[in-house]
Amino acid sequence: MPAAQDPPVPPGVIVIGAGFCGVAVVARLAAQCPPGTHLTVLEQGPRWGRGLAYGTRSSSHWLNVPAGRLGLDPDHEAGFHDWLQQVHPGHAANAFVPRMWLGDYLCASLQAATELAQQRGLTVTHEMATAVDWLPAAAGQAAAVTLSDGRVLQARAVVLATGHLPPSPPALPRPAPGPDAVANEVAEDVPPLTWGAPGLMANPSQLEWLDGLDEDAEVLVLGSGLTAIDMVTMLQDQGHQGRITLLSRRGLLPQPHRSLEARPRPGLSPVAELGDESRLRHMLRAVRRWMSEAAADQRDWRDVMASLRGCTPSLWQRLSLRDRRQFLRHLQPWWDTHRHRLAPGIHRRLQGAMAAGQVALQAGRLLSVDRSADGALSVRWQRRGGPVVEARVALLVNCTGATTGLSRASTGLLARLRQQGVLTPDALDLGVLVDEQHRPLDTAGHGRAGLYYVGPMLKAQRWEAVAVPELRRHARQVADAVAVFMAELEADTSADGATASPAEALSGPACAR
Incomplete structure (x- = not known):
């Protein structure tokens, strides 16, 4: 007799991504969706609740927002600090603490949301899987999410909470060969070196690149923002003694927060x-x-x-x-360095390293990268308003930061949806275009029923879309829109005696209800 199989899971809501935005959406849905709803949370790896930003395990990577303002719920911004007092007591609400603690809080929040959902009669599934395609609902059917392992999940609503795109490293031009080459000349017919080759670290999260690095080796970091400073503290933590040069177009460093961050004084509107x-x-x-x-x-x-x-x-x-x-x-560049500031302790540490001569800041642009016979990298850059600088380094690290430009998505689900015309980049390629309910606009300017986006790509329309205080509000808006959508489908089902598809419930250009 064939083995009994579990009954199929009824289509519900799929949240793709379990970083900050994904967890915030799930937490709200757990409290808002009607009983019987099934929630599926997809995450590519074992970073449940942490994502890339909060998945670090370095105690030197600090949050750049005070602990008392980082709660998941926009109605209770002290939620993280309340949790912190139970797990790591003794930190004031205006203190800056390690980022990994926020990751732990998000993981605990996801578990709490799962338990709440189950108490309310919802079912929740956590899947460590990668979504590669989405097909809209046909009449009487649910939408389909295809996974990289070939499985297809059914859903009435899908929330894209995929976070930042991976860093997009700059080109590595080779110098022009020959003794008659001009100092700043670059060869056009010589193939460039490739990121990922020895000594060329494309993604600063790939920490295995630092294993075996000689402690006295010279390191060149492209970028001088928060990501670059993370790299400096990581190198210092592992005992690195060599010179670290930060190279960026304008040579600007993030400004520090006040030692005791306070609410702004009233009076300016x-x-x-x-x-x-x-x-x-x-x-x-x-x-x-x-x-x-x-x-x-x-x-x-x-x-x-x-x-x-x-x-x-x-x-x-x-x-x-x-x-x-x-x-x-x-x-x-000036906005970013004043708006996205450093925790005071990290700023003091950086200033000390610069005063000691271990860290140097350079304003300029990369001209060429070549490999010497001994395997070292020969790097040249044009100083801003100054001469060409030549240096030999053991490691070149791309710390220009993550990107939100949809055109940079060359593979994966977002690239697939862009190719299908489901996602539309803005004119400046800062992110995606959405309607008032956070439904991505397709190439015809219409929101797709049952598909939602939340995350840093909202920068295209809102600019402020990368920090916790804004993201938690966006996540709340998305979750509430999904909950209303699911309730309307439930009402349609009860009225008609049959399941209405999202395309029937909300369809066409005028699909804002």
Whole structure:
């Protein structure tokens, strides 16, 4: 007699990705979806609740937001700090703590959400698997999510919470051969070296590259932002003594947070002061004036940045495409270094390493990379406003940061959906376009019923879309939209005596209900 098989799982909600956004969505769905709903959470590897950002196990990788503001629930931003007091007591709400602790909190939150869902009559499945395709629902059918192992899962709603795309390393041009080559000349007919070859570390999360590195070796890091500083602290933690050079176009470092981060002082209302201003140069002029007034009043410039945070999405949406392009080209490096700041302790550590001569900061652009006969890398870069610099390094690390540009997705689910026209990049390739319910817009400008996106690619329309305070609000909005969608399907089923497909429930260009 054939072995009994488990009954098929009824189509429900699939959340693809179990980092911060994925966990936040699941936690909300566990409390909002009707009993009988099945939730499936897909994660590519064993980083449940941690994702890439919080999967680090280095105690020197600190959060750059105070612990008291990192809760999963937008109605209870102290949730992480409350958990922290139980597990790692003694840290104040305005303290900066290791990132891996937030990963542990998210893992615990996912487990708590799973238990809550089960208590409410929902079922939850955690699958360590990779989604490679999505097919929309046909009449009377659920949508289909295909996994890399060939299995196909059915779903009424699918949430894309896939996080950042992997880093996109720059090209590695080879120098022009021959004694008559000009100092800054690059060969066009010589194939470049390839990232992943010995000494060429494309992804700073691949820590095995640091194994066996001589402690006195010279290291060149491309980038000088938060990712680059993570690399510096990792090298120091393993006892590295050699010189570490940070190379970026403008040579800017992230500014530090205040030692005891505080709420901004009241009194500044950018929305009221700017009115309906939509021109970049006038916005910039106003911000500079506020900075000057803050300094004259012995207030902190960080208060100005904090006051802008809540209205940044609306200001970004006012800008013309030309002004947005100008911002990205000329102002973004200064915005990023003031907006995404360093924990004070890490800043002090970096300043100490620079004062001791172990870490050097260079403004310039990479000209060429070649390999010497002894296997070392010969690197040249053009200093900003200065001469060409030549150096021999044992390791070249790409720390230019993760990307959100949809065109950079060459493989995987997002690339597949872009090729199918389901996901549409914005004109500046900052991310994806979505409607008010966070449904991705296809090439015809329509949201697809039952498909949702949350994560850093919302940067295209909102700019502020990479930090916890914004992401938890976006996750709440997505989860609530999914819960309403599932409730409507349930109501349609009860009324008709048959299951209505998401395409029937919400279809066509005017599918906002």
